[in-house]
Amino acid sequence: MDFGLSEEQELLQGTVRQFLEKECPPARLRELFESPDDRSGELWAGMAELGLAGLAVPEREGGAGLALLELALVSEQLGYGAAPGPFLGHSLACLALAAGGSPEQQRRWLPRLASGECLGSIGFAEPGAAWQPGDWRLSAAGRARGVKAFVPAAERADLLVIGAAGGGLVLVERGAGGVKVEPQDVADRTRRVGRLVLEDAPCEALADGVAAALRVRDAALVLLAADALGGAARCVEKSVEYAKTREQFGVPIGHFQALKHQLADMALEVEPSRALVWFAAHAFDHIPDEAARAAALAKAHLCDVYMQVARDAVEAHGGIGYTWECDLQIWFKRALFDRAFCGTPSEHRERAAQLAGW
C-alpha cells in the first residue's frame, strides 16, 4: 500500500514549478496571454530542453518512458502556473503513437517528438461537440476529408493525430497538401487552438488506432483533470494571499468569518480531489478495468471544481478580481477550456453512469 508520490515524482513537480517561476513569471504570462498570436514557442523550447516533450515517449525512442501519472503531475504544475503552450496536444500525440503506432511509425516520429524538434497535436472535435471516438465522422480512407475543431497549436504542429470515422486515428502532416488551418478564438489564450480543414490531405492510419483512440481519450481526460487541479489550487492560494494582505475596516479581510468560510469551502473542494486525479492516473497506468471510468469521473469532478473555485476566487478578490488587469482571469479562462475540451462534465458523468451499468 503506497498511495503517495515518490521522491522522483516530487522532484519532477518541483523542477517544473521552478522552471515556470523563472521562465514564466506574471509579466511574461501576461505578455503571452495578451499577444494576438501564439508566442509560446520559446517557453516550449525550454520545456523540451527540460525533457517535458518526451515524457511519455518510450526510452528506446529517446523519451523518458514515464507513465501517465508523471504526465499528470506535470500537467498539474502547468495548470498551477497557467503556463501557455502545446504540452497537452503534444503529449497526447506521443501517447497515441506509443499506444497504437506500428514500430515503423514509432521509429519515424517518436524520437523527433521526444526531442521537441517536431511538435505534435491531436484533432478530436468535430462540429457539434463531437469529441468522442464514437462520434467521429471524418473520412480518412487514404485521403482525409473533413473538419476538426479546437485543435491545440494547430498553426504550429508538424504532426497531427486525427480521429476518423470508425473511431480510429490517422496521422496527417501539416505541411502536406490539402491541410488548411484557420485560427479559432477561444477565451483561454494560453492554449491556442485552430480549425483544421482537410481536403484530400494525405493521411496514414495508426496501426492500432481504434484501441489507441480510447486510451488517448482517457489520457486526455486525466491530463485535463490534473490541469484543473493545479489551477484550482492556485485560485485558492491567490485568494488566501489576497485575504491576508487586503485591508478593510483596519484589518486584513481574512479576519472576517464570511470570507474565511468561503475560502475554507474552496480548499475543501480542491484538496481531497487531488487523490481522485492520482487514482485516475494510476488506474490508467495499472488498473485497466477501472481506467475509463476513473478518468471520466476525475475529468467531470475536477473541471466543475475548478470552474466553481475560479468564480469564488473572483468574488473573494472583490472589484479588482473582475478586471482585465487582474491575472485571475487567466486561470478563470483556463477553467473554461478544461471544462469544455474533450466534453463537458455532464457528458462524462453520463459515460460514468453507463460504465457502472446504472
Next chain:
Amino acid sequence: MDLSYGERYEALRREVRGFLEAGWPLRGREAELPKREQTFLFRRRAIEAGYLARSIPKRYGGSEQPADPLAAQVIREEFARRRAPAEARGIGTMMLVPTLLDRGEEWQKEKWIPKTVLGETLWCQGYSEPGSGSDLASLRTRAERVGDEWVIHGQKIWTSDAQRADFMFCLCRTEPGAPKHAGISYLLIDMKQPGIEVRPLRQMTGSADFNEVFFDGARTPHDWIVGKRGEGWLVSRTTLKHERNSIGNADLARMQFDALVALAREARRDGRPASECPDVRQRLARIEGYVQSHLYSGYRQLTDELRGRGPGALALMTKLNYTNIGQEIAKLALDLLGDGGLADPTGHEREPGEPPRGAEGWLIHYMASLGVAIAGGTANIQRNVIAERGLGLPRDAFAQRSK
C-alpha cells in the same frame, strides 16, 4: 503507487482469517453465555493474539504491538467481514484511554484502562453545557474542593450514553478567579450516585441518543483528576500518536453511496427504474466524485502515516467532507423516495455501521446527516479550523478577545 497490500500483509490477512474462523462466533458452552460476556471473552483472545488494543501497553490490558497502520487496517477489514467484535467503540476508548495514557497517574491507568479497552467499563464525556457549545472553555459547571473530595454543581448536555455509563470524564471549573482556559480541571466521576440526575434528550428522529446530566452536590475523590488543577483544558486537547483510522469514515461514505445506488435502481419514475433518469444519473455520478475523492484521500493519509509524515491540511477536512457527502446522499435519497418521504420514521432504529434501508431508514439518515454536521464541532467551526489552521488565516477576533 501501489494500492495492494503486498505479500506480507496478505499473509497477515490469512492469519487473521484463520483466527476468526476458529474463534468467532463462539462455539459450544461459550455460545450460551450472555452476548456481553461473549464479546469480552472474544476480545480478550483477540488482544492476546495481538489484533486488538494494539497501541495499549500489556500492563494495562493491551497487546502492545508496534505501530503499523496497515496491519491495523487489514485487521479492521477482516473483523468487519466476519462481523466479529472489533475494538470497543465509544468515547472511552477513543478519548479517555489515550488521555490517561498520556497524562494519567500510574494507578489511574491500571484502574481504568483494562476494562475500558474490553468494553466492560463504559464512559461518557462531560464537555458541552447549555451555555457552552462551540465556546466550550466558557463552561460553568463548578467543582469545589471539600475535604478530600470534589463537590460538583452544574449541568452538562449532549451527553451520549450518560444513562448507561459507569463514569464520566468531565471538564469542571475549579479555579473561579483564573482566566477562562486556566480555571478548568479534568475530573473523573462515578455516574452511579445520588447527586447526579440523567434526563434523556429526545432528538428530532424520535430516539434519545443524548442526555442532559444535572449535578447537585455530586462527589468524586480528590485524586480522580487527570493532570493538575487548572490544566483540564490542556489535558482535554491531548492528542496522541496512535494508529489513526483515516479510512474509517470513507468506508462509511462508500457504503451509504452504494445503498443510494441500490435505492435509485429500486425507485420508479414513470414505471422505469429511477436510475435510468438522466438527472438521477448525473446526481449519482456527481456525488460519486466526492465519495471517491474522500476514499482515495483516506489512502493518501494512510500513506502519509506509513511514511511518518504529519497529517496536514487534508486531515482537518475529513469531517466536513464526510458531512457534506452524507447530506448530498440524503438529499438525493429523499427525492428518490417520492411518497416514501411522507412516512413517519419516528423511533426507527438502525444498527450502527449499517447503511440506510427502506423509507424510514432513509428519512432517519436524512435527519441524522444533520446530526453529523453538528456533533463534535459544527460545520461552521470546521470551516474556522480549516481556514485558521489549514490556510493560515487570522484567528477569529471575538474568540481571541473573550476571556
